[in-house]
Amino acid sequence: MTSTSARRLAIVLITVVSVAYTVIGLLYFAFSPTSGVVAAVAMLGVVTTHFLNVRAGLRGERPPLFPLTVVLQAVATFLPDPFLPNGWSGVAAPMLAGTVLVFLPLRWGGPLVGVMVGYMIVSVAYVNPAVALFYGVTVATTGGMIYALVRFMRVTAELEQARAELAEAAVLKERLRISRDLHDGLGRSLTAIALKGDLASRLMERDPVSARGEVSELVQVAREAAQDVRQVARGYRELSLAGEVHRAAALLESSGVGCQVHLADVTLPRRSEEVLAWAVREAVTNVLRHSRATTCTISTSQRAGALHLEVVNDGVPADGGNGQGSGLTGLAERAAQAGGSVEAAATGAGGFRLAMKVPT
Missing domain, CATH: 3.30.565.10 (Histidine kinase-like ATPase, C-terminal domain)
Known part of the structure; x- marks a missing residue:
């Protein structure tokens, strides 16, 4: 899978999850005009900051004004709890858990998500223990899924970059091989050609027979040099x-x-x-x-x-x-x-x- 395909898959899945929680939150608090307005404003803050954070995470970057965007998402997640009954943060916290795991080291992000899970269970347990447990599990699983998708996309991009670098290294290695083989192979032949040509020119007047012999050997060396070049081009040197x-x-x-x-x-x-x-x-x-x-x-x-x-x-x-x-x-x-x-x-x-x- 290419990094582009992985990025699209991660964006689609994270968007689907974010939209699902947004719709659930708005419908859950739509029974009261006051609660509905507060929920809409809070959800706008959650979705906006979550979008900025996750988009930067998918690029392998930190969002602008980091860590302010993470702090704002946390505020939009937990601040409305006193004004919205039955656990508003249970709807928004799963997205925050993903952001925390993406941008914080796991040795810190993991415990923070654990605290969020504990808060969900404690804050809603008095209303319905089963719902409280569901909220806790949802925070952990959704946060883990978002983290896994972002890491999957980043690893895919890194593998594609590594593959491109390996291909470039292979090309460079082949160029070095050709350069080395040409130097080693042709160096002797060209030296021999120069020596024999010089010797033949000196013998041309006083010993034409020997000069012709040197020229014949020069031609043979030149043919061997041509063969060397062909073998280097084919990558075959035995x-x-x-x-x-x-x-x-x-x-x-x-x-x-x-x-x-x-x-x-x-x-x-x-x-x-x-x-x-x-x-x-x-x-x-x-x-x-x-x-x-x-x-x-x-x-x-x-x-x-x-x-x-x-x-x-x-x-x-x-x-x-x-x-x-x-x-x-x-x-x-x-x-x-x-x-x-x-x-x-x-x-x-x-x-x-x-x-x-x-x-x-």
């Missing part, structure tokens, strides 16, 4: 650690960086393997883009129920940074989602080390 390490080693070697690979023979959960593959891709991208490395080592080892990946190179970032860019931030998010962790820092030997740990 990487293997071994395949990514193989591509990384080939790219490093072709860029003049010696690469050594030492992989443990371990079967990994799908999520853990993909996160490690992303780590290798990000690390190699940073080696090629941001460092002056000549050697790089990619190794994995299993310890204490976790697989440890290390990518170490002998070149600190060319800009002197600490490696904590947006790519490593996204990598840390991926590791956390897989139940692992990632570290990246310069080594004491003047190199750089990226380490990741994921559960096996």
Whole structure:
């Protein structure tokens, strides 16, 4: 049920109850012109203040001049009792009980409604104990019904707002995923394209055969980049650690960086393997883009129920940074989602080390 439907239902039911008590009160005291006039004036005050209070309650707000409107409704409910025989407040108090429960904390509103029930029973018991009991029960049940309807409407509105916020959060999460995947996926490919294009241009004059080979590899990398973009758009990214390490080693070697690979023979959960593959891709991208490395080592080892990946190179970032860019931030998010962790820092030997740990 939408908040609009809940609001309409609550308004209709509360209006029906209010109109019913208004008609009953006016008919009950219509036998005497004097009592009828007093009852009409009193009922006007009750209905007006009750309308202002409940309308604000349905909106999740407090009425203007609060708590004066609640006090005025209480005055219009109990002040006419000495002038109207046989318990005028028995007709108006049920609506006041609803207002009290809506706007006061239950630890205060509940006891106040209990006092109202007791007053109804005591004030009318001398006339008719059965009627007195009926008045008391009516005050409690009608007040509870009004409170429940208002809360029902408010909870429905809050749930609808929460659903809208969740939908917005899901959209934001998808945007972040696309941004992260594009950065991680295309970063390596675009770096490789730039390197191979630069190398091909330098070889064009003195070694055309090698230049054509570099151009062919450049075209292949560009096709892989296009495939990456399509996979990101579909939300499907399945990487293997071994395949990514193989591509990384080939790219490093072709860029003049010696690469050594030492992989443990371990079967990994799908999520853990993909996160490690992303780590290798990000690390190699940073080696090629941001460092002056000549050697790089990619190794994995299993310890204490976790697989440890290390990518170490002998070149600190060319800009002197600490490696904590947006790519490593996204990598840390991926590791956390897989139940692992990632570290990246310069080594004491003047190199750089990226380490990741994921559960096996």
